[in-house]
Amino acid sequence: MSGSLDRCVAPHTPSTGSRDPARHSRLPRRAPRTAPKKVPVYFRCTRAGNRLLHVTLTISDRPGSLRSTLAALPKDGVNLLAINITNVSGKPEALAHVFAEIAPPVSSDTLEGLLGAVPEVLHVRIQEDVDCRLIDDSYPLQLLETGRGLLFSAPAFVEAWDYLRDSMGSGGAVLLCMFGEHLGRQFADDIVGAVGRDFLRSNLAYAMRFWTSMGWGMVDLRHADLAAGRITVRVLENFECGGERTSAVPRSQFVRGMLIGLFSSILEAPMTCQETACLAQGRSYCEFVLERSPPKSPEASMLPGG
DSSP: OHHHHHHHSSOOOOOOSOOOHHHHOOSOOOOOOOOOOOOOOEEEOSSTTOEEEEEEEEEEOSTTHHHHHHHTSOSSSEEEEEEEEEEOTTSSEEEEEEEEEEOTTOOHHHHHHHHHTSTTEEEEEEEEOBTTEEEOOOOSEEOTTSOEEOOOOHHHHHHHHHHHHHHHTHHHHHHHHHHHHHHHHHHHHHHHHHHOHHHHHHTHHHHTHHHHHTTSOEEEEEEEETTTTEEEEEEETOTTSSSOOOOSSOOOHHHHHHHHHHHHHHHTSOEEEEEEEOGGGTOSSEEEEEEEOOOOOHHHHTSTTO
16 A cells, blocks of 8 residues: 555656657657547437438357358448447357448348348347437447446546546545556556466557557557666557646646556566656646666655655
């Protein structure tokens, strides 16, 4: 507990020293990936008289099953809006969620008959819209191999964090960092469970794309020396700092805590984290420098700044 408090007790101030991240990096530079991906939750008809359908298919989990299934759809009158495939654990089956807008004369009964006749299709279930509006109520959401996931809008999430800061002052900032550290450790466990610790350490820059896949911002691993325990991470479009641009101090307490927990777990050693650049202070990105934490007495760990 005292170690976590030590790492999170106060936001770090930006470094005043000059530094050339590219000179120290052992990793290739790359342009930020900016292709958006929509999470299908809600659909509306584009034309009066059309209908929206959520078709849930249980299909054989073997190569070519989805292609054969989609080939059974009419060439005209069916506009595919989104497709999601989920493997069924422990079975040679997969669930295909197909969202489509159909136009007359195509109907849900027509599609049910055509799809049900495909040998690879084991079961068909069709949900229709209500007044040309369709809500995807698929449940539970699954992230990696951990089971249930949750979705929140970033503005709502940040507003809750701001409320905690405003209500509790510096104590709220400390709590945000501690919450982040706990989540970061859990996130590391999820990644290790998905790809393995050896792959993670050998391909750290690539594995950090898991961070981007969760919508938390675009990550650029600027420098990583795992033997020395020193890592520099740059986060573009950091969700925690997107609104504020005139803060007197770095604002990424939650993200800073997540990085502490994430890399402490990956390196199996306690880490500290300093935010050296912050969106909330007018920079175009947030940047964090992590280092292996030196041993400290419990008494010193409780002091502000540690």
